[in-house]
Amino acid sequence: MRLNTLLIHGSRKVHTPPAVASVIEPLYVSAVYSFHPQIEKEIPHKVPFKYSREDNPTVSYLEEKIRLIEGGEDALAFSSGLAAINTILRALAEPEKTTIVAPLDLYGSSITVLKNLEQREKIKLVFSLPGTKSLLDVIGSLREKDNMDNLIIFFESVSNPLLRVYDIEDIAKTIRDIFSKKMSKNIYIIVDNTIPTCAGARPIELGADITVYSASKYLGGHNDIIGGIGVFKDKDTALRVWDERRLSGTVMDPFTAFLTDRGLKTLALRMRKHEENARAVAEFLREHSKIKEVIYPGLSDHPDYKIAVKILRCTSGIVSFRIRGTLEDALRVCKNTRIIVPGVSFGGTESIITHPYTTTHRYLSEEERRVTGVTPDLIRLSVGLEDPEDLIEDLDRALRSIP
Numbered sequence: 166m167r168l169n170t171l172l173i174h175g176s177r178k179v180h181t182p183p184a185v186a187s188v189i190e191p192l193y194v195s196a197v198y199s200f201h202p203q204i205e206k207e208i209p210h211k212v213p214f215k216y217s218r219e220d221n222p223t224v225s226y227l228e229e230k231i232r233l234i235e236g237g238e239d240a241l242a243f244s245s246g247l248a249a250i251n252t253i254l255r256a257l258a259e260p261e262k263t264t265i266v267a268p269l270d271l272y273g274s275s276i277t278v279l280k281n282l283e284q285r286e287k288i289k290l291v292f293s294l295p296g297t298k299s300l301l302d303v304i305g306s307l308r309e310k311d312n313m314d315n316l317i318i319f320f321e322s323v324s325n326p327l328l329r330v331y332d333i334e335d336i337a338k339t340i341r342d343i344f345s346k347k348m349s350k351n352i353y354i355i356v357d358n359t360i361p362t363c364a365g366a367r368p369i370e371l372g373a374d375i376t377v378y379s380a381s382k383y384l385g386g387h388n389d390i391i392g393g394i395g396v397f398k399d400k401d402t403a404l405r406v407w408d409e410r411r412l413s414g415t416v417m418d419p420f421t422a423f424l425t426d427r428g429l430k431t432l433a434l435r436m437r438k439h440e441e442n443a444r445a446v447a448e449f450l451r452e453h454s455k456i457k458e459v460i461y462p463g464l465s466d467h468p469d470y471k472i473a474v475k476i477l478r479c480t481s482g483i484v485s486f487r488i489r490g491t492l493e494d495a496l497r498v499c500k501n502t503r504i505i506v507p508g509v510s511f512g513g514t515e516s517i518i519t520h521p522y523t524t525t526h527r528y529l530s531e532e533e534r535r536v537t538g539v540t541p542d543l544i545r546l547s548v549g550l551e552d553p554e555d556l557i558e559d560l561d562r563a564l565r566s567i568p
C-alpha cells in the first residue's frame with residue numbers, strides 16, 4: 166500500500182468484535198484487561214493486553230500504523246516527544262560505555278536531555294557544529310578511548326529552528342563504514358523526524374535505526390495533543406525501550422492515540438498545503454525591506470538545498486527568518502501579529518510565531534546560541550493552513566512595527 170492509503174487504513178486490524186464492525190478504531194479507556202498468566206511463559210509486550218501503562222489497544226493500533234508506514238519492526242507511542250527521546254536514550258545509553266554524538270542545532274530541550282544524561286549517567290557527550298559535514302567530521306575523529314562499546318548518534322532530519330537538512334543516507338553509510346572497522350559494538354542512529362514527518366522522509370529506509378517524533382506537531386496536526394512516537398528497525402531494541410517505558414510510565418494515553426491516528430489520516434494532504442503556504446510566505450519575506458535572511462530548505466539559496474532535494478519529499482511549513490533589527494524589534498514583531506499566534510509550538514492548523522532565543526533555546530549558553538545561529542534577530546514561523554494572503558498581510562503589518 167502507498168502512503169495515503171496507509172495513513173488512512175493502517176493495518177486494518179481494528180480491535181473490535183465482528184458484530185460491531187466499526188470502521189474506526191474504538192477508543193479503549195480501560196486501564197486493566199482480563200488476562201490469565203501462564204507459569205511457563207514470559208509476559209509479552211502487546212497482546213494479550215494486561216495493563217494500559219504497558220500497552221493499550223488504541224495505542225497499539227496507532228503504533229502498528231506508524232510501524233507500517235516507516236518500515237520498522239516495532240513502534241512505541243509516548244506521552245510526549247521529549248518523553249520518547251528521554252525514554253529511548255535512557256534505555257539504550259549505558260553508563261561509562263556510551264558516547265552520544267549530536268549536532269548542537271537541536272530542539273533546546275533535547276539538548277538539555279542530552280546534557281542531563283552526560284552529567285547524571287556518566288555518558289560521554291560530543292556536540293558537533295550544525296550541518297552534515299561537521300557531524301561526520303566529529304564522528305570520524307572518535308577514538309577507541311572514547312566510550313565506543315555503545316555509540317548513539319542523535320540528530321534532527323530537519324533541525325529546529327535553523328532548518329538544516331541532514332543527509333541521513335550519507336551519515337548512516339559513513340558511520341557503518343567507519344565502525345565496521347573500529348570497535349563500537351552497538352551503534353544506534355536516532356533521527357528526530359518531527360519537522361518533515363513521514364510524508365517528507367522515512368529515516369529507517371535511509372539507514373537510521375530509530376525514528377522519533379513529537380506527535381504534538383504535524384502528526385497530530387491540530388495543536389490539541391501532546392505525544393511522541395519511536396519507530397525501531399529492530400525488535401530487540403524496541404523491547405528494551407518498551408521495558409523502560411513501562412517502568413517510567415511514559416506511555417501515550419488512549420485519547421491522544423485516537424487523536425493522533427485521526428490526524429494521520431490527513432497528514433500528507435496537510436503537509437502539501439503547509440508547504441505551499443510556507444513557500445508563498447518565504448517568497449514574500451525574501452523581498453521585504455525589514456528582512457535580512459529567509460531560511461527555508463525549499464529555496465535554492467538554502468545551505469542544504471541539494472540535500473533537501475535528495476532526501477525530502479516535502480519541505481514542511483516552517484520558515485525561519487532574521488529581521489533587520491534588535492532583540493526588542495524581534496519581540497515587537499511577535500507581539501504585533503493579529504492572526505498568527507505568538508507561542509512555542511509548530512505543525513498545527515493555526516500559524517504560530519516563535520522567538521527561539523528567548524523561548525525554546527533560552528537555556529542554551531550565549532556561545533551555543535551564537536554558533537548554532539539562534540540569534541536575537543531570529544524568528545521561527547510555523548505556517549498553518551489559513552489563506553496565505555491573510556498571513557502575508559499579517560506579517561507585513563507586524564514587520565512595519567520595526568522602526
Ligand SMILES: Cc1ncc(COP(=O)(O)O)c(C=O)c1O
Binds near residue numbers: 246359393
Ligand atoms: C524537533 C523536536 N523534537 C522534539 C520535541 C519535543 O516534543 P514534545 O513537545 O511533544 O515533547 C520538539 C518540541 O518542540 C521538537 O521541536
